[in-house]
Amino acid sequence: MSDKYLWFKGIPLPAVDFIPELLREEWENFVFKDEDVLIVAFPKSGTNWLIEILCLIRSKGDPKWIQSVPIWERSPWVEAEYGYNILKDKEGPRLITTHLPIQLIPKSLFSSKTKLIYLIRNPRDILVSGYFFWSISKFVKKPESMEEYFEWFIQGNVPYGSWFDHIHGWMSMKGKENFLILSYEELKRDTRSTVEKICQFLGKKLEPEELNSLLKNSSFQVMKENKMSNYSLPHGQYLDEKNGSFMRKGISGDWKNHFTAAQAEAFDKIFQEKMADVPRELFPWE
Numbered sequence: 179m180s181d182k183y184l185w186f187k188g189i190p191l192p193a194v195d196f197i198p199e200l201l202r203e204e205w206e207n208f209v210f211k212d213e214d215v216l217i218v219a220f221p222k223s224g225t226n227w228l229i230e231i232l233c234l235i236r237s238k239g240d241p242k243w244i245q246s247v248p249i250w251e252r253s254p255w256v257e258a259e260y261g262y263n264i265l266k267d268k269e270g271p272r273l274i275t276t277h278l279p280i281q282l283i284p285k286s287l288f289s290s291k292t293k294l295i296y297l298i299r300n301p302r303d304i305l306v307s308g309y310f311f312w313s314i315s316k317f318v319k320k321p322e323s324m325e326e327y328f329e330w331f332i333q334g335n336v337p338y339g340s341w342f343d344h345i346h347g348w349m350s351m352k353g354k355e356n357f358l359i360l361s362y363e364e365l366k367r368d369t370r371s372t373v374e375k376i377c378q379f380l381g382k383k384l385e386p387e388e389l390n391s392l393l394k395n396s397s398f399q400v401m402k403e404n405k406m407s408n409y410s411l412p413h414g415q416y417l418d419e420k421n422g423s424f425m426r427k428g429i430s431g432d433w434k435n436h437f438t439a440a441q442a443e444a445f446d447k448i449f450q451e452k453m454a455d456v457p458r459e460l461f462p463w464e
């Protein structure tokens with residue numbers, strides 16, 4: 179399996195399951211429907227946690243679906259060939275996932291009423307999570323050290339490109355009524371209230387026992403043991419599981435255990451410079 183990226187319109191994408199012609203065809207012709215729900219996140223922001231929660235909202239807390247169907251089939255990645263093939267023939271309301279920057283998402287999104295949830299996370303934690311994840315992945319360029327990955331992240335030379343550009347792009351949707359911004363940090367701090375906020379956005383209501391079941395079944399520990407959600411199903415095809423796992427720590431602030439003082443200072447400076455135009459209150463970790 180290649181350890182290079184597929185560069186598409188200036189963005190480095192994982193070198194598996196991505197086809198430039200298909201990405202072009204999708205951008206032009208994939209039709210988002212008003213009843214779809216789209217999860218958007220930069221990789222390692224907690225995307226799969228949010229998918230699990232949305233699946234459990236849809237099933238009213240019943241874990242049968244999440245225990246019997248792989249997570250990438252329940253809410254397929256629209257940009258991947260595998261995901262696109264599932265989505266294009268699917269009837270009724272779809273759950274759809276993407277890591278794409280806004281300029282690469284199929285253009286029909288902007289004329290639809292698709293509900294879109296944009297999940298953000300402290301980029302320092304995304305960087306650390308990405309370093310460990312891509313180090314065990316068999317489908318992207320592997321960093322040799324945290325120092326090296328730190329530089330790549332700042333330069334946007336990581337899967338799906340620059341976190342800073344991703345945020346700037348998608349934040350342009352802020353204020354639209356079909357756009358909800360959530361953070362990994364608020365999900366961690368108060369999962370129950372954040373799930374209630376999601377339900378309100380989606381126009382769904384869960385009974386107390388349904389919500390309790392959702393919270394239990396989407397918890398880090400239960401997801402880590404669910405083979406339909408913990409990425410153990412491809413049996414080492416994509417991940418070198420001897421050296422780590424997809425469900426790594428599931429906490430906020432782990433960057434403090436991995437950044438040097440100099441890296442922390444350098445990151446603060448870059449963050450201030452690159453995000454000066456985005457209101458601070460959008461970032462609960464700052």
Ligand SMILES: Nc1ncnc2c1ncn2[C@@H]1O[C@H](COP(=O)(O)O)[C@@H](OP(=O)(O)O)[C@H]1O
Nearest residue numbers: 222223224225226227307397398425426427428
């Ligand atoms: N139920 C859950 N609760 C908290 N964190 C979770 C979670 N499920 C996945 N995660 C964390 O989300 C990150 C993966 O994000 P993504 O789905 O976007 O790839 C990993 O972070 P860590 O590597 O910091 O542990 C993973 O552990």
Ligand SMILES: CCc1ccc(OS(=O)(=O)O)cc1
Nearest residue numbers: 192195221222225226255258
């Ligand atoms: C197929 C696109 C894809 C799916 C899952 C990935 O991992 S993660 O969600 O970023 O952890 C990466 C790319």
